[in-house]
Amino acid sequence: MGNRITSSLASLTECIAPQLQAVDRLFTLELESRLECVNVLVRHVSRFRGKMLRPCLVLLAGRACGADALTDAHVTIATVVEMVHMATLVHDDVLDEAELRRKGATLNHLRGNEAAVLLGDYLISHSYHLCSSLNDQFASRLIARTTNEVCEGELLQIHHRNNLDLDEETYFEMIERKTAALCASCCLLGAKLSGASEGVVARLEVYGRSLGIAFQIQDDILDIVGDASTVGKTLGIDIEKGKMTLPMIHFMRTAPREHRQLLRTLLESREADKGEKIRNLILPSGSIQYARDAARGQVERARSAIAGLPESAERQVLDVMAEFVIERGM
């Protein structure tokens, strides 16, 4: 299953393979320091690079607006968004104290929280630096506005930590900022840099936002039902850190009273195997399916946003990409 998904992603992104390689090179080049102690830390981050979803969104959105439309600026922005994403991962590790991230030891586990904070700062600083190398301010403004939103989403999240009565509306406010805003900006910028019309740019922004929401819901689902060896990171972190996710919010609204009370008790307990118990409580309920349906709804929304674009191989890739985010097991 994991292999099938990985190879399906690889075939999806075959059409942008040269640009993805260029992103890799630019990522390394931009972060290179004259200080060896900095390079040592940066190399550690590069080792837990992942699927490059966000660079793919920039490049695929750009290509959907013209098969030959990809420019150096697309590669620059694709690298910028990957750096922004890596920065949030590194800082999330400080927040979450996750012991595993993409099957590698997390930075804070090896070097302490301070190094993780500073390395995240170094990544975010270089992302803005790289972004400011473009000719006009448009991307700088949008990226900074987006990171403002991402921070707000994260702050909203810790504000509602352990709030077992979190409502769905607030949950969506949170994930739209925390995850979907950056995906939306990726697609918006990819289209914009390809010279697409305002209307097309707006459609791709909606596509990116919906795909981002679906992606986050799938992450939430995997945190409960996923297989740690496939997902490649510590599971049950949301539960451990008191984060209410969509399946749990639904469960707290719809499950029989005694089941809700049991979840409440488990969430507040310090039992070592509470993750397992919560999983066993939620799995038989309809709450996982509810979250799957919500993610499916967002994928449909993403696909219909771009349905009006001219039929092309590139548009089809975007369709498949939207499916991929909810089919993946990692």
Next chain:
Amino acid sequence: MGNRITSSLASLTECIAPQLQAVDRLFTLELESRLECVNVLVRHVSRFRGKMLRPCLVLLAGRACGADALTDAHVTIATVVEMVHMATLVHDDVLDEAELRRKGATLNHLRGNEAAVLLGDYLISHSYHLCSSLNDQFASRLIARTTNEVCEGELLQIHHRNNLDLDEETYFEMIERKTAALCASCCLLGAKLSGASEGVVARLEVYGRSLGIAFQIQDDILDIVGDASTVGKTLGIDIEKGKMTLPMIHFMRTAPREHRQLLRTLLESREADKGEKIRNLILPSGSIQYARDAARGQVERARSAIAGLPESAERQVLDVMAEFVIERGM
């Protein structure tokens, strides 16, 4: 003494009082969120607000290039650099996990850590966002290049934590990045935004860099000899965090062997009153004076960098400002 310095700073900055007020307003406006939980945290930042040295440098440098030269862009950049500085202060506050554990951290302390990381990120994101509101990319590029350097300086610092054999060259590499780079950029941008010639801009950059180095050395000195009630923050923090500062580096190079051995033993010990003992060991040596002389040398360098500018009240203010950074007791 504290009062005299404070009032002397106030009279120094009288000529830019309206702009400093505008900085205050813009600072608040830029950080305002639609989420109340974010605003609550942002209000906590005010406890870090201090002398506004960096905004003063932007505005005074700008004014030194023409008494009526200050523009809205100066106020914008002055606000940007203050936000950058606040972000570094907030992230400096994030404690190492090991340290937390040693001090018997509670869950509340850890929550504080998480909020500090996110709040720092929010500040840095908004500083770039505000900067990108200017018409061209020049300031965005320079600010991002500067924050790259600041991060490198901080990373170099934690790399050399507890390195009692740190040499002076590395120390200066560290503080030039960590502190002086931002001061240099403040003065450079202030002059540039006033339409100063390349030569004048370069002189003000040197002024800012030298002043920044002097400022950091003075901070180092105050951490050892300062009066906690005047300085207004916990002293002995450098010692506690294993940071080697200029007086200590000089001491380790020049003091009698048994004194050096004693400092080594004290630095590695966990005694509660080791700060007091180190202070008593270093005070009678020539190492504090050595650091004072180094700071004085940088002030002279700063003053001679701008000595070629036309004689004006504004240039005089910059001269006095340079003196202020090494005279201050806070």
